[in-house]
Amino acid sequence: MQLEQQLRDRLEKKDILLMTHIVLGYPSFDTNREVIRQMVENGVDCIEMQIPFSEPMADGPVIVRANQEAIKNGIRVADCLAFAAEMTAAYDIPFLFMTYYNIIFKYGEKAFFEKARACGIKGFIVPDLPPEEGGSFLQLAAEYEIAPILIFAPTSTDVRMRVLASHGRGFIYCVARRGVTGVKSVIGQEVVEYLGRCRQATSLPLAVGFGIQDRDDVRALIGKADMAVIGSQTIRLVDEKGAGAVGSFIAGLR
């Protein structure tokens, strides 16, 4: 089933969806396995799995460190693909890959799409690949029916948002503020107005990420967006309290 439809089906029963994020191989695949189990059991609707990259330009300190540690531990792209296949077979929610373009480019775009489809991946989030540079990527995404998830930023003009939306599938990832991942966002009037502009620009579901950390943040997004994205916060939680703390944290978000 296509990603957008999967999300819409879930939206029938919930007033807001939850997407979570993990860095593959950090601190280990065993921990990833446990974290994902707890996320799914506590109602997460979609999970983005980040394939580590040595130069994670759009990420903040928490995720940067996770990327570095994973690479230092010898995590290879092939391991990430195998793990992804295991997860999609085990759980009935959509899984996405988040990574930087070089990982895909170096693997070979076509080969990567083919492999990702075989692994049951529903979408890609690639923060350093604007549509202007993504001609062949977008074509392959259509061919392999993997949703290219495009990103809106508060600095995107209305015209730009329409251009992005025309290339996007699945949902639009709305970055809540300027900056990198992991710094708390305040869902104030400015964000509400921005999300209004996002809604005007596309009929695709809207996910909001960057700095969404607790129940209040998630609740504030109800009616303004379709999915809240929790990224750095669960990594921080696992670092501090271990994988066992994830379940109750997720359950308390809605």
Place this chain on the structure above:
Amino acid sequence: MDKQGFFGNWGGAYIPEVLHQTFQELNAEFTRCKNDPAFWQEYVELMSTYSCRPTPLTHAENLSRHFGGAQIYIKREDLNHTGAHKANNVMGQGLLVKRMGKKRVIAETGAGQHGMATATMAAKFGLACTIYMGEEDVRRQRPNVFWMEKMGATVVPVTNGSRTLKDAINEAFRDWVTNVDETHYVFGTVCGPHPFPEMVAWFQSIIGLEAAEQIMKYHGKMPARIFACVGGGSNAMGIFKRFIPESNVELVGVEAGGHGIATGLHAARLSGTDASPGVAQGYKTMFLQDEDGQMKETHSVAAGLDYVGVSPILSDLWEKGRVRFESATDTEVMAALDLTMKKEGIIPALESSHAFVQAFKEAPQLTPDDAIIINMSGRGDKDIFTIAHAFNDPSWKEFIIKRGLEYSQEK
């Protein structure tokens, strides 16, 4: 340039969406500047009053005699204000920043020369300034850190990744996406997303424009070869650009051979076979990376050459066979530096000394009727700690120990 921002297969603008709008504005302003002859005039005027342009072309008579081949000429970018070619690009972008009305500048720096130049420009133009510098480079280039701070800049040591230039670039981008409205990122070299490679090459091309006139005046004809060190490639593009159409002038880029190509501890992208095509830091070029696309650690005695990528313009010129690439090891660099100081009383930076190494290898193959130009991208004073250490200089060591003792007693 072919497709928007591409040089053959290389370049582009692989940027996060949050920067899209600011790049639109930057492209528009840069295009206006390029098409406005008054802007270039203002730039040249600024460089001749605030810096030392035109910089001299020095005939290195003793070195020429020593090698008994080509006449060796040295383009003296070390005589720029702040001691390196970096000032050219920075002052140019400073004029651009003033036109765009931004209030703050940020920059990455490896050797510290680009950071120095940016701090200088920020002080002169009244801009707030933050410099990102790998922790490893902060240690290697302490004098530059001192001066940057004295000029009012905030120097942020970067502790991510390999703690060198590439990590400083990542961190500067993270600042930029956070503070994009008021801030301009003064990119230091002919790399990164479009329009930076083209823009930085344009500002730096002043080097080659002067050198072409000077060599005609002193030597009466075009040089046989031009040598420049290549980290990101800005001094090389600066001197090469004017000579690209001169098909009889051979252009030679010299990369950091580190401990030797075979050891893997180097930064040879185009002169070795370890690099492969990739996309990182906003552009497509030849990167030193593993099969998964993870960037490798690089090594050079010269912080400014210690970088995983290389200018997309140079990758294109390499692919088309217009620029030849060689490498120089750390050991060769120290020897060339030593010889240049003894013969000419000139102290090239460790980066620039790489170009001297290759020029010295090739000068004897040519005749006294031929001229070669070495682009001396910067002066070596900044490297005093590294050079003194490499020479294992006893009197310098004694001085440091004494001074250290004095400071520790003050505590």
